[in-house]
Amino acid sequence: MANKNYDELAKQIVANVGGAENVSSLVHCATRLRFRVVDSSKVNKEKLKQTEHVITVVEAGGQIQVVIGNAVADVYNTIIRVTDVKSDDEGTGNESSEKDKNLINLFMSTVSGIFAPTLGAMAGAGLLKGILILCTTMGWLTNDMGTYRILFAAADGVFTFLPLFLAYTSAKKFGADLFVSVGIAAALVYPDLTAAFKAKEALSFLGIPVVLVSYTSSVIPIILSVYALAKLEKGLKKILPGVIKNVFTPLISLVVMVPATYLVIGPIADYAGKLLAGGYMTIVGVNPIIAGFILGLIWPAAVMFGLHWGFVPIVINNITQYGRDTLFTITGPNNFAQAGATLGVFLKTKDKKVKDIAGPAAISAVLAGITEPAIYGITLKYKKPFFIGAFFSGIAGAITAAVGAGAPALLGTSLLTLTGYIGVGFTGFCIACAIAYFGSAICTYLFGFDDSMLIDNEKKPESPVVPEVKDEMIKAPVNGALIPLSEVPDEVFSSGTLGQGIAIVPESNVIKAPCSGTVITAYPHAVGIRTALGAEIFVHVGLDTVKLGGKYFELLVKDGDEVKEGDSLIKVDIEALKAEGYNVTTMILVTNSRDYEEVLPSAHNKAAAGDTILSCISRK
Template identity: 60%
Template sequence: MAKNYDDLSRKIVKYVGGEGNVVSVIHCATRLRFKVKSDEKVDKSNLEQLSGVITVLNSGGQIQVVIGSHVADVYDALFQNTGLKQEGGAAEEENGEKKGLLNTFMDTVSGVFAPVLGAMSGAGMLKALLILLTTIGVLNADMGTYKILYAAADGVFTFIPFFLAFTAAKKFKANEFVAVGIAAALLYPAMTAAYSAGEAITFLKIPVVLVSYTSSVIPIIVAVYALSKLEKGLKKIVPTVCKTFLTPMLSLIIMVPATYLVIGPVADTIGKLLASGYTSMVALNPVIAGGILGLIWPAAVIFGVHWGFVPIVMNNIAEYGRDTLFTITGPNNMAQAGAALGVFLKTKNKELKEIAGPAALSAVLAGITEPAIYGVTLRFKKPFFIGAVFSGIAGAIVAAAGTGTPALIGTSILTLPGYIGVGFVGFLIACAIAYFGAAIVTYLFGYSDDMLVKGNTAKTEKTEEIKKTKAVKDETMQVPVDGAVIPLAEVKDEAFACGVLGRGTAVIPSNGTVCAPCDGIVTVMYPTGHAVGIRSSAGAEVLIHIGMDTVTLEGRGFNVKVKEGQVVRAGDVLVEADLELIRGAGLDTTTPVIVTNTDDYVKIIQEKSGVAKQGDALMNCIAK
């Protein structure tokens, strides 16, 4: 059954600053990419806390909300549940902020290529499947079945200028259909035939330098950018009564010859220089070049700039019929998958296993590494760097083997047939070393459950006792704050009242000094200060939520006294809350105290009701 992303999509838009702050939003394989008017309006802390969000980055001039493999579903939900339009959010306005050359480049590349990546990846996977089927003899190139399926796979890459014309027009705010018309002119059969025959042609007696525009990317993007500027000028001078046909006509009359005469040859030369420059670098010393590329690639991924290399990859395919750049960096997926696997095998923590296992599987089967990186390896640092080292080793091997692929595909077990050809054995060896090497080294040296206790490097006896707790024991929780104790069912919030988050009780506080109800370790301390989680020395997982909807205060009125990983004793002050400020904001101060691992207990009995003092017995937790 499909998961409902309605609530998540609404909250994402809310925390990126609302619909009015969104200029545009697109998505790539794993993340939503928002272009916003003001970064200051983005609530990064609350975005990262949303269930379904892996992490949030401000990179490449975008707010990148990393979702994982369900990003397309969340993207669709954005437009179904908010006022955003797929052309962008609010009208784009100049705000005087300069994004910088790199950010502008990344924003442009992602805006043009990200919408097409799904089609390119699917076509690449189909090419990989056809290579496998022809290798094992199921199909051959003369069969009609093969020809039709190959047309489906190769058609996307052959006619990629059509796709990029449309997405570039949306990005540059040009007429999409005129842009596609320019692409059609570049790929017109008579013109491609003239190029193939080496025919010399002129335009108004000016010699035309014919180049191949099939599978090309730079010429059409530059041409559409020029079109967007031309259209703005034409709209100022063309009479309103004939704008509908005259502006497109003049655009085609001007832009198609301009592309054939100037833009195409210049852009084609730039593309060839990029491709030859990259291949020359690798040819100079493939081992060193491949090692460096593989080593730095994980950093490119975490900053979200890895798709910025797509133009080079597409130029490599157009110029040489194959690409080696994404091939060299491909084993990084296996390295990060292996590092996540090492954490999964080593940890005894159930929650971490539930994160690391699927993340490792997603990376190795689908090539989606963000859950492994942000959820596991980067979180503990050592596994991430171990993965990066093995990515570098594998990159050196792949570069030395000369492995390449004729399509843009990600690296995973399912896409390995796409690399069949020169250097295929070397590629398999590199992937195996990256995967198993990172897993073994991470298991032996890169992770221990000590890392789960953040911010508490001193290994006290109390810390060790709590960490070694496996089974829960009977325990009495104390009242965390002076006030009136009420049954959980009376809390004016359905999620708490119905017990779906766990059983417990609640306090209507008379002062704002919220204390630990038990001995334990602070497992969660929200940056906003409105909630704190503690794992007790007897195994209870306790959540104290100060007030209802107080996360909306964004930390105002909360003075946090502890941090994640800190050992606390019953009665230690956790947070000092300004109750007057909370009430003044129209919010309820009722503070639920719940045991989230309720299923580990036979009964949770409320011991106190009515007026109580901090330190009184609040509830008894009876273990199974």
């Protein structure tokens, strides 16, 4: 994908996630753009999936994840440059929403927001460590050589001073002062106190004994400390006079948070980290073969939903506590398994389009450890190759766990990073990767794929089967003035991205069903209905009203309910919305407009509830 194409691609992606105003935050990892959106009903996932250069779209962990592949960083930078989406550096750090009440979504969102920006540096440093291990093993370098020491500083510095990196990203996530946060992290790795820990000195603060622990390479203490800092700063800004706020807020923050971290947060977090690492080692230690097989087996699904990076804190904590990690080592051969399954498809198929996708995807997975193009472009698409890869990933995971292989740094497993695993169990790990790769390739070639599968996966999209719909009249859900959809001051609605339709300015507080059918979407501010004749109708009350979190709304239906035309769907306090400055214009959309020959809006300027406002004309 050439750079000249990024501008248009970036604009298409942003338009289909609901526009820049619908994006509360955007970060990226190795292959995905991770959007946090204000209103998920504005996201057109189907159109995103059909966008050229987009591999697929996944909604998981409270995020809309647009899988791009190796070019993700360039696409991300272009989005920041050519659209109104702000980079994470310019965010407010306040991303709370209704979906955050789901603890899993909240956890995944927090972890990805904190760790995703650091993964490139950690991956590069980890690979450099692997190269240095190879160089010393082969006798090309020795530990006392200046060349080795400088390169090792480049590799190990990222991990030694990891709290500084995480302080910065945590501050952006929680909305704390960036440089005060980094200052706290710097105090945790300050040479004098690091030396005091190594010398086992007895220190006290105002007579209170300090439990010294090692904060170099640590993860949990600084994240908790920055979270507490964000709360402290919020309180200080409320009570300090404006004339001294800018100086005394950082002063008090440092004076309070650095001792608090050394006295309370750090020791508790260190203990929690040891429990976490110990718990993981216990689980694997009970029966490493079974544990390794289960981890390897389920790992492709974790990658598929983008949940694998949620394990990064455990991996880094393992390295901090034990000097090496086995979790990502056990799951690492999955990259070879999916690469092998994709290679099997590449060798078996005679279809040029499939070969053009499978070849680069297989190479990317085995050389760089980037498996999303292989998974979404090939193995998951044809199902059997995906499950074959998962099975051999489990076999390889069992072998890796049995031999006790591990890595001293965060590594993505690939041919280029194998040297990073030199040490205990290295030979067994290489054998496991080979079994995952060749086993998946051979089994996929023999019985996991043939070109008859292309009938369902390639040929049908070229001649899509249009759902059979019939002519239908859609009624006004409320009394009010009618306005063309193109005049709605919201690009997502006015552009027709979500479907053709019309808008009405409601004059009463009850929004009624514009048609009979089954409720397929139910939010406090919006309801979708599928009719017996095939129309999919979406009623959205007001602009940006999702921000109210249901305030002033009473939803009267739920998913799956059968409703009749004229039944009450939503009660809303229209005057209260206006008083808070919200535009109450209500959109009535036919979200499957493309299935019709035409969707004709009413030519009248006003309508009463029950009047026909849209005519859906089917193809004859």
